[in-house]
Amino acid sequence: MKILVINGSPKGERSDTLKVTRAFIEGMGESFELIDTMQVSVKPCLGCYACWRVTPGKCVQKDDMEWILERILASDLVIWSTPLYCYSVPSNCKALYDRLIPLGTMEQKVDENGGTYHPGRQEIHTQIMLISGCGFPNRENNYEAMDFQFDRMFSKECPRIYCLESPLLGIAEAKPVADRYLAQVRKAGAEFKATGRISGETQTLLDAPMITPDVYRAQINGR
Numbered sequence: 001m002k003i004l005v006i007n008g009s010p011k012g013e014r015s016d017t018l019k020v021t022r023a024f025i026e027g028m029g030e031s032f033e034l035i036d037t038m039q040v041s042v043k044p045c046l047g048c049y050a051c052w053r054v055t056p057g058k059c060v061q062k063d064d065m066e067w068i069l070e071r072i073l074a075s076d077l078v079i080w081s082t083p084l085y086c087y088s089v090p091s092n093c094k095a096l097y098d099r100l101i102p103l104g105t106m107e108q109k110v111d112e113n114g115g116t117y118h119p120g121r122q123e124i125h126t127q128i129m130l131i132s133g134c135g136f137p138n139r140e141n142n143y144e145a146m147d148f149q150f151d152r153m154f155s156k157e158c159p160r161i162y163c164l165e166s167p168l169l170g171i172a173e174a175k176p177v178a179d180r181y182l183a184q185v186r187k188a189g190a191e192f193k194a195t196g197r198i199s200g201e202t203q204t205l206l207d208a209p210m211i212t213p214d215v216y217r218a219q220i221n222g223r
């Protein structure tokens with residue numbers, strides 16, 4: 001299975017989110033290719049629409065996005081591994097989101113909820129997933145924008161793991177709770193490999209904070 005991880009964390013290998021992503025793929029028993037968004041050159045979309053009007057499917061900018069798009073299309077599974085920044089994705093990751101537009105077409109269609117979208121240029125068989133870590137202990141009033149963006153960009157069906165309190169994964173004193181969380185992530189990876197989905201029971205454990213929000217905030221505030 002060809003798995004491509006797109007690391008949207010500006011921290012590169014030190015990303016806490018990447019620890020979750022690595023555990024998930026370990027649970028799947030697979031290997032993966034990594035693209036570090038801080039190490040590639042992907043310029044912002046120019047908004048010229050040449051990729052729709054002039055050279056369908058091809059961007060006028062000749063940078064790393066050319067081969068990244070090819071890699072995405074050639075993968076069985078693409079995991080966007082990104083922290084939550086200002087309730088959304090970091091700007092280096094957003095540049096890649098914007099540069100996906102050559103995969104769409106100019107046409108505007110209406111979906112079953114009345115939303116407008118651009119249909120894809122070609123049938124894409126790549127499965128897409130999101131793994132994200134964040135610094136707050138709550139999903140509500142925090143992840144809504146990223147969640148909505150991912151629904152609209154890709155699909156509501158795409159699996160996702162939102163790791164609340166993810167800085168705990170890098171704190172030595174928190175190792176027991178972090179290890180417990182990562183064990184659940186490995187289980188999720190194994191389930192996903194076997195059934196194509198994460199079980200409701202495992203998802204509930206992954207969605208929960210590692211320690212209670214009040215204790216977490218007190219620990220963070222006391223550091």
Ligand SMILES: Cc1cc2nc3c(=O)[nH]c(=O)nc-3n(C[C@H](O)[C@H](O)[C@H](O)COP(=O)(O)O)c2cc1C
Nearest residue numbers: 009015016017083084085086087134135136166167
């Ligand atoms: C610029 C910036 C914005 C952030 N915004 C949020 C936020 O909106 N919500 C949140 O819960 N955490 C926020 N955080 C905390 C990060 O999501 C958190 O530190 C996360 O563990 C980083 O993951 P990484 O190690 O994979 O990069 C922000 C951090 C930075 C540096």
